[in-house]
């Protein structure tokens with residue numbers, strides 16, 4: 280089932296400062312802050328929610344179609360999409376912009392100083408869901424403010440079921456706007472923190488949000504996840520990871536499992552378990568897209584953990 284993944288495509292530039300920020304940021308001089316950190320180690324990861332979700336869904340054997348806006352520096356990412364066989368027909372180049380990117384400097388205490396440049400992502404409304412061909416399912420992951428609103432409207436107009444996945448984009452919207460997203464969406468997926476904020480902004484409880492949708496999925500990190508559907512609450516345990524290296528992108532990996540399960544009409548228990556497995560496979564690797572598994576491997580791992588095969 281062709282699944283439209285609306286969201287960001289981004290680079291994550293990660294630099295490690297081999298010292299402690301606290302040795303260089305002097306509290307009494309904070310009003311004239313001017314610091315430069317020498318960072319011998321730097322890496323650039325392929326990221327962005329749409330890129331990550333599409334990567335994971337393709338690994339599962341799904342049919343992701345990304346919808347995103349990117350800048351003049353996209354060529355290395357395009358080559359990767361090509362290699363992975365990912366559909367780029369709705370990835371729009373916005374001239375004279377940079378692709379969205381984060382610049383993350385980490386010190387030896389794991390403190391982080393991050394700058395995020397949205398760049399082309401802020402033009403996501405230039406893409407229209409109406410232009411995506413033969414799509415039967417979708418997701419709206421964090422993206423430009425106007426784009427997320429517009430894509431929700433367009434999915435709704437076209438009668439295409441979609442997951443509303445506001446993520447770090449959630450604070451951009453007021454209660455009425457969020458309620459409207461929920462009303463248009465068939466599914467809502469949030470983490471624990473976002474679930475709290477969503478309740479505060481909309482004045483709706485999790486149960487009330489669930490009632491407006493086919494399912495509300497709340498992920499809880501190492502605690503697993505809960506799926507609220509049909510007046511029931513299904514608790515999905517987490518899968519013990521091989522190693523805990525980097526939680527970035529676990530949410531996106533989980534969502535790929537959700538989309539695969541929905542597209543293949545699996546029950547919620549199975550769908551949640553697949554998301555859970557994908558999150559655990561991701562966390563053992565650095566970055567959002569450096570874990571690599573064949574469908575056979577995923578099938579075997581699912582069997583090892585849950586006692587039945589999924590594919």
Ligand SMILES: Nc1ncnc2c1ncn2[C@@H]1O[C@H](COP(=O)(O)OP(=O)(O)OP(=O)(O)O)[C@@H](O)[C@H]1O
Pocket residue numbers: 469470471497498499500501502503504516517518519520523526527528529530531533554555556557558559562
């Ligand atoms: N430490 C962990 N051990 C096992 N599974 C994990 C762990 N952390 C995350 N997961 C799996 O990944 C899912 C999503 O993680 P989480 O709730 O942290 O999402 P998130 O906060 O949106 O993450 P991010 O936005 O950083 O990608 C969890 O429901 C769980 O199944």
Ligand SMILES: [Mg+2]
Pocket residue numbers: 446447470530531
């Ligand atoms: Mg998240």
